[in-house]
Amino acid sequence: MSMRIGFGGKRMKIINGRRSIELSSKPKSMQLDDIGAQLEVRRHPGARRLTLRVSRTRRAVIVTLPLQCDLDEAGTFLHRHIDWVRARLDSLPNQVPFENGAAIPLRGEPHTISFSGGIRARDAGIAIRNTRSTLPAIVVAGPTDLAPSRLTRWLWKEAQSDLEASVAHHANLLSLEAKRVVVRDQTSRWGSCSTTGALSFSWRLVLAPGFVLDYVAAHEVAHLAEMNHGPRFWKLVNKICPEFETAKQWLQVLGPDLHRYGPSHARAR
Template sequence: MLHWSGTRVPYSLHRHDARQLWGPGRLGIKNKRHVAELSSQSRAVRLEDIGAQLEVRRHPSARRLTLRVSRTRRAVIVTLPLQCDLDEAGTFLNRHIDWVRARLDSLPNHIPFEDEVAMPLRGEAHRIAFTGAARTRIISVECDARSHPTILVPGPKDLAAARLTRWLFDQAKSDLEKSVAEHAARLSLKAKRITIRDQTSRWGSCSTTGSLSFSWRLILAPSFVLDYVAAHEVAHLAEMNHGPRFWALVKKIRPEFEAAKQWLQVRGPDLHRYGPDHGRNH
């Protein structure tokens, strides 16, 4: 599977008053169920003063608290040992809140799907146009008077962002199904199912049952990048690891994969800037 990661920093524990940051006066609770279930493995709240989601996770193998900022989800993630209580986690975060703010400030701004906004599609810059046209609901791509490719999104403008997101999911699935079929045929393999998701921790994954999952944002990347991710996951149908035999399969079906791999490492995280407004469903 292909992952992306945030920024992580480990610290040792110190006991201080955690109420500055952890108290209800400073935190907006995202889901009340998380507050009640104190024994749950993970909980999520929102840091209202810095505009980020906070996730607290307990992990059985954790020996100390760790703190990282997810670049893709603009989330602050605290991982703590099972025996550590939430007050200690609050203290830990409070001590390093300046580090958190600095990391969040360094993240690129979110670019929502709005009228006249520019976004990539298959690696090429496109302009979004919410036309409001009522006679058709079909999204199309045309060039404007200056030969700039434009994504025309008809229908009510208040629903246009959601419609565009669904269309991008469909475009991603169409391209990925084609690539997966071609690569699987070369290895005499077959994927059981292909699913497109709004994944926040990986570009693609392969289950032990042969089902493949991909991020819809691959449709924003150049086609050779999407094709590489498809080849990568197809190779996992035969080798559920990243050993020499796995990479030999990838090279067999996608010989020039290194350029795509590097593109994802350098420019892939930037694709997470684009999408509907945070909090909207598609």
């Protein structure tokens, strides 16, 4: 087995169980080619011991080190637990890239992706085609090599539109105003509210049922008045989204699976 770990200007190479330190001008996030996952090595001032986890949303292997820990120890630690890492990665659901014929959810309903082709990019468009015998299709016209990124941009715009409408509705109920609504490709949270009143959301909410997106919008709108999760905050959420508990449960159980879907490489631009 061969892998590289990069952090803090040094790089450690592990080959057949033997370790050596190599100098590197920049820290790197490396790819574990033999198990198909990204490896991240982090130092944390509050860490008291080495920890290892597998991110379900990003399919990444994360090693956290105490500040005083040597990279040599990190390599040994990872090597000792590599079978556990493989088992965790194997338990994750398969990725679903945006490809012709792939099935993805849109607003909670299954759809198939159809790349209809075409020569001129200016003729490219996206439409929903409904049939009685098969799933609805998201038809992406134009050159097929550009279709995945075109579909991604379209989904971002659909998410932006849905979230702006939901935020405006809930903000009006509470006589509040969001300064800005932003859609991002974030993996650690579904939404966030800044102290300046800007709300940020994951574009993948457009894949979830509408009541789930609506709850996340209501949650962040309530933060415009209460920047905490205390009783007054949840009272506001309940006021504008009475069935929020159902949406919360949906996100806890099914939310991580939404991160399976996306373009193979580049993000939308």
